[in-house]
Amino acid sequence: MTAEAPIRLLLVDDEAALREALSAYLARQGFDVTEAASAAEARSRLRDETPDLVLLDIMMPGEDGLSLCRHLVEAKAIPVIFLTARGEATDRIVGLEIGADDYVVKPFEPRELVARIRSVLRRAQRGVSTSAPEDELYEFEGWRLDPLKRRLIDPEGAVVPISSVEFRLLLAFLDHPRQVLDRDRLLDMVQGREAHLFDRAVDNQVSRLRRKIEVDSRNPQLIQTVWGGGYMLATEVRRIRPDTA
């Protein structure tokens, strides 16, 4: 992606009203948008050109978004963001499991969609998502983090609900154990879709994460404050296959 060339998006949605409004908005934001009203149309467009990212509706007549997504991820290695009208957690997990990079729930805030498009492309460019197999779990001090399902399990086996910012923050720590991460670095690694939430304060987010994973959040052992520097995960991290979990 060079500075001059516009980002090419393929927007696949059977609803003409949304397609029209969204492509006009995205064009104003400087994207080069191609539309498709069905999975079949999307496939024929993909023969002519390869977009940088596909925005994909899940529920469509004919071939649905999930099946097209599988094709895009496996055969074309194109990043996908799902547009879904359903908000249930299971639907989101299914979408992420078959390889979508992100999802937004209709109706979404257009600016948030743009932020996510940029975030997914940034990650794809940096190759973050391919650095380690996504289905491996992180293990530290008896805790387990499933990066795909975004689930954190405590040593007793209970799910500990964390927000997506906390998830990204924890992931940043787990990818860099025993390294001091200063606030700017953390902000850079975590910043993404919830940028508008996150820029409140890295410190605030760290203390929230501590509240959830530390035995005593006033005397943190796992995520330690490094004076004048930032924060550090003070433990070993292992990557394990889910079937050994």
Place this chain on the structure above:
Amino acid sequence: MKRFWPQSLKGQLLLAVAVALLIAQAFSALLLYRSQAERRDAAVIHAAAFRLVSSRQPEPRDRPRRHDQELIDAPRSLRLETATQSPLRSGEHHDSRAETEIRQILADLAFPATDVVVTRRTLAHDQVARERVERRAALVGAPRVPLSREVLVAGVHTPDNVWLVARVLVPPGERGLVMTLIGQTLMIYAVLVGAIALALRRITRPLAALATRLEQFAQTRDAKSQLEPEGPDDVRRLIVAHNAMEDRIADLLNEKDVMLGAIGHDLKTPLAALRVRIESVEDDAERTKMAATIEDIVRTLDDILSLARVGRPRDPCEPTELSALVSSVVEEFEDMGDPVELGDMVRVVAPLRATWLRRALRNLIGNALRYGKVAHVALSREQDWAVIRITDEGPGIADADIARMQEPFARGEPSRNSETGGAGLGLALARAIADQHGGTLTLANRYLPDGTVAGLTAELRLPLE
């Protein structure tokens, strides 16, 4: 009393059979006892009469010796006594029935008698009888006769102005009779119980399975793994009819889910288009208001869809650390700049559906903020319950309205003023989510010491097991 009354069909039927059998057997025992008592009486009276009649013949000397208990217990006449006066002592009662009978027998045999008296006394009160019994016992070596044995004393006044007095030992009542009856009753009962239990098993087993199935269906509302029809025809029909009804209910619920899903999709997509289009509105304030309105519509739509689906969650319960969940919901509000305060928290793990519980907490905290200005959230553990308390500092709810408040679409004010609140679904949904987890949601006013309302407390209790 209730503890001893069996609750099951089988128990009640067996108890009814036992009671009926007991009454029937008691009745026949009474009849049997009466007829036997009469027979015994007649034998005693006859023995006395014949002893009197035989007074003119010499006593046979060489009678066969009787040893066995049966003969000892039989009516036994003792030797006649000749007296000068009536054997009836003052204060003793005539046995007028026996007198009549003896008089009749004597008349039939042409025995001359001017008067007949008969009475009954125990061996202890009859000196003559006692001596004779003891003498005979010593002679024959028979077992001692208890002093409580009854003696029939019959006196006849002959024309020679002599009283002939006959004494007959009354045989004891038949104790064996009672034992026989009890044994018989037990045997009949055992046979009946066996037969009934067998028949009942064929009825109650499928019924019990059906009841379990029904409870399970009420929980899951899933028509899978239905019962096979078994048992007698009536029960079989019941099971077939029940299965058909389950199928129908499940179909209706599925239809409802599909329909609601379609409604959700069909409404959210145009809303999404609208949300994109308002970005081209130049006026910032106007655009923000439009976005807020769309958000309100979406939230209400989500509440309606959730309320319709809350009884049939597709995701299973998972052990979840509740304090992290509560904190994360509170933090969402903090990020919006809302005055939510996180109070005392404890780490507690409960099986729950995080997505649903989040929604319940969001609604409760949202209500506290809307009606009570600020929200305090605390989590504690009380025995087998995790208790989340959300308190506000608002005007509370009139006691009469508290129950009504938890129905769908009910709001504290009858005005339905949209300034102060959503569609009123939030509370109903929170309660349904509490139910879904086997927990409860209760609302109560908090009072200051002077009796004024300090605010409302919403208490969400979730079972730990």
